[in-house]
Amino acid sequence: MTVDLPIPSAVSPLAETPAASCGSCTLHNAANLKRLGLHVDGCDAVVALAGNPNTGKSTVFNALTGLRQHVGNWPGTTVSRAEGGFSLGGSAYKVVDLPGTYSLLSNSRDEDVARDFLLFGDPDVTVVVVDATRLERNLNLVLQVLQVTGRVVVALNLMDEARRHGIEVDVRHLSRELGVPVVPMAARRGEGVPELLGRIADMTSGETRVRPRRQQALAPVVARAVDELAGQLSAEFPGLANARWVALRLLEGDAGTERAVRDGSLGDLARQQTARIAS
Amino acid sequence: MKLDELRRTERAVVTGLDAQGAERRRLMDLGVMPGVEIVAEGTSPLGDPTAYLVRGSVIALRRCQARGIDVDDGAHR
Ligand SMILES: Nc1nc2c(ncn2[C@@H]2O[C@H](COP(=O)(O)OP(=O)(O)O)[C@@H](O)[C@H]2O)c(=O)[nH]1
Ligand SMILES: [Mg+2]
Numbered sequence: 001m002t003v004d005l006p007i008p009s010a011v012s013p014l015a016e017t018p019a020a021s022c023g024s025c026t027l028h029n030a031a032n033l034k035r036l037g038l039h040v041d042g043c044d045a046v047v048a049l050a051g052n053p054n055t056g057k058s059t060v061f062n063a064l065t066g067l068r069q070h071v072g073n074w075p076g077t078t079v080s081r082a083e084g085g086f087s088l089g090g091s092a093y094k095v096v097d098l099p100g101t102y103s104l105l106s107n108s109r110d111e112d113v114a115r116d117f118l119l120f121g122d123p124d125v126t127v128v129v130v131d132a133t134r135l136e137r138n139l140n141l142v143l144q145v146l147q148v149t150g151r152v153v154v155a156l157n158l159m160d161e162a163r164r165h166g167i168e169v170d171v172r173h174l175s176r177e178l179g180v181p182v183v184p185m186a187a188r189r190g191e192g193v194p195e196l197l198g199r200i201a202d203m204t205s206g207e208t209r210v211r212p213r214r215q216q217a218l219a220p221v222v223a224r225a226v227d228e229l230a231g232q233l234s235a236e237f238p239g240l241a242n243a244r245w246v247a248l249r250l251l252e253g254d255a256g257t258e259r260a261v262r263d264g265s266l267g268d269l270a271r272q273q274t275a276r277i278a279s
Numbered sequence: 280m281k282l283d284e285l286r287r288t289e290r291a292v293v294t295g296l297d298a299q300g301a302e303r304r305r306l307m308d309l310g311v312m313p314g315v316e317i318v319a320e321g322t323s324p325l326g327d328p329t330a331y332l333v334r335g336s337v338i339a340l341r342r343c344q345a346r347g348i349d350v351d352d353g354a355h356r
Contacts, residue, residue, distance in 0.1 A: 134335035136334050137334035
């Protein structure tokens with residue numbers, strides 16, 4: 001099944017750098033985060049919540065943030081967004097609830113928003129909330145997120161439902177296969193919340209070693225086309241960190257990516273990435 | 280046979296997709312890919328779209344989409 005997924009093979013080397021954070025340092029990506037409409041003043045790390053619709057994302061969000069939350073829209077859209085925060089071990093975390101999607105690959109405004117945030121907001125940790133009773137379906141999004149960032153914690157939610165249906169999940173094996181931590185949860189009862197907080201903190205501090213599962217084997221003819229196109233993209237948009245990922249999207253005929261190349265917004269984002277490397 | 284020939288409550292296994300590009304990607308994101316079981320759940324009053332159960336979730340496909348999906352219902356082997 002995995003063989004059939006058209007998964008790109010390259011991601012930003014930046015995405016692999018663990019984000020250092022402490023009480024006094026500023027966010028590593030504040031400019032882009034602001035551009036994406038996020039108020040990040042006074043926080044040390046940004047946590048994004050992704051997941052299929054109806055996996056308990058909002059329930060996890062509430063469990064993490066309690067009453068400290070704010071609801072608005074993503075800039076320039078009617079897609080609603082909840083953001084909130086929590087403190088842990090002396091650090092202030094900002095939590096952003098991304099739109100619930102089955103995919104990151106630009107089929108709708110929701111998916112554009114989620115993908116752009118992961119690509120360009122470069123959150124310190126991305127929690128992908130998955131439904132333990134529909135794991136096969138949910139892993140599609142997990143694998144797509146792993147293409148964009150390795151700093152992922154999988155929240156294996158609805159474990160109470162899974163148990164009720166006699167579904168057992170080998171959590172350690174799953175974690176080994178995906179190369180990122182997996183936390184079993186029943187968020188509605190608060191089960192697994194302290195463990196999730198712990199994994200988020202470990203990921204933020206750079207303590208967690210990840211080996212994100214990625215499909216490497218592109219057909220040679222596709223690999224050549226990706227290389228060629230990525231080269232042209234890098235020449236056109238110096239500093240673009242996800243050139244191969246972008247090239248693959250273009251080859252797939254992805255309309256959103258095409259738009260970003262045509263209207264030059266890809267260039268703005270690349271320039272900000274360059275500024276970040278230089279700083 | 281094609282998926283649009285599947286009648287309500289009947290089940291089949293997806294064997295192939297005619298769609299290319301973004302449309303193919305979309306179907307696969309919805310869980311429709313070779314080897315996956317699919318059940319016809321019901322049709323809207325106008326006969327289009329039809330609801331299908333795939334990998335534990337119900338999705339809606341238009342007839343033109345369903346026509347591009349090859350399935351095996353076990354009767355035509
Ligand atoms: N049994 C069970 N239900 C849950 C759990 N987490 C969330 N839910 C329920 O699942 C439904 C969808 O949750 P919600 O947080 O709105 O999902 P979202 O669409 O992903 O934001 C709600 O009825 C929740 O109460 C859980 O761990 N166990
Ligand atoms: Mg929600």
